[in-house]
Amino acid sequence: MDFILNAIQWSGAENIFSIGSFGIRYYSMCWLLAFVVSYILMSKVFKRERKTQDDLDRLTMYIFVGTILGARVGHCLFYEFDKYITQPWLMFLPFSNEGGEWRFTGFAGLASHGGAIGILIGLYLYAKKTKTDFLWIADRLLLVVPVAAAFIRIGNFMNSEIIGKVADPNLPWAVIFTKVDNTPRHPAQLYEALGYLVLSVILWVTYQKNSTPKKGLLFGIGLIGLFTIRFIMEFFKENQEAFEDTMFINMGQLLSVPFILAGLYLIFRPADTKTVK
Known part of the structure; x- marks a missing residue:
């Protein structure tokens, strides 16, 4: 980074190292850190809740697959529907032939809303398979989701993607x-990452004060927090696709509304006195 004319010059750093067309990207590393740190934090929760290591490992696999598949399919359907609807198999190829040359790109295009849906599906399947109460496990999982989301936004910053809108050149952190x-520009990726970290602290404090809160409370707070932050941050970001320029609110904001409403329902629903794990 260089500081010139009161703005930080960021040239980006996509690859940690590369060999030919293959490289290990900082973005991929941020995704890996998101899962590793989440796993470590969840292991502490499971230990406190007297759950086994096998329970945690099984949950991790469901969430990992759900997140990746959901994020990829979500991006293709929400943002590039016309491109992938005629060739849906391209969604799952980590290669691109743009320019007539095939090269390894990883999954270029992941949507957080799709990832959220994938996580919920994975969580439902895990709860059904292990006969665990869905809201009970969702409350605990939402303790770590904001941390993972923060890592992913840092990865976006490293890639110089999902950039912010034009900012005052005199803004110290432009x-x-x-x-x-x-x-x-506004470093909107870092704004969002910071918001998620603050949310994580709020959720952990709530959990630490009462390890058995009303079922769905942490889940509801997490949904409202995550997607309210996302909704607000969209005002600081450039639209990702041209079609969003004609929308009253963009796709990211539109997709956030159902999650916020679901969170409000979970918080204000009558308490369920039955405890199931």
């Missing part, structure tokens, strides 16, 4: 993403 243009 960033010029030199791989995109020479315009000072």
Whole structure:
């Protein structure tokens, strides 16, 4: 980073290292850290709740698969529907032939809302398979989801993607993403990451004060917090796709509304006195 004219010049750093067309990306590393840190935190929760290591490992597999598949399919359907509806198998190829040359790109395009849906499906299947109460496990999982989301947004920053809108050049933390243009912008990715970390602290404090809160409370707070942050942060971001320019609120905001409403329902629903794990 270089500080020039009060703006941070960020040239990006996609690869940690590369060999030919293959490389290990910082973005991929952030995803890996998201899962590793989440696993460590969940292991502490499971230990406190007297759940076994096998329970945690099984949950991890369901969530990992659900997150990746959901995020990928969500991006393709929400943001590039016309491209993938005629060739749906391309959703799952970690290669691109743009420019007539095949090269390894990983899954270029992942949507957080799709990831959220994938997590919920994975969580439902896990709860059904293990006969665990869905809301009980969802409450615990939401303790770590904001941390994982923060890592992913840091990865977006490293990639100079999901960039912010134009900012006042005198803003001390304005960033010029030199791989995109020479315009000072809001580092919206970092705003969002910070918001998720604050939310994580709120959820952990609530959990630590009462390890058996009303079922669905942490889940509800988490949904409201995650997607309210996402809704607000969209005002600081450039739209990801051209079709969003004609929308009153963009796709990210539109998709956030159902999750916020679901969170409100979970918080204000009558308490269920039956305890099931």
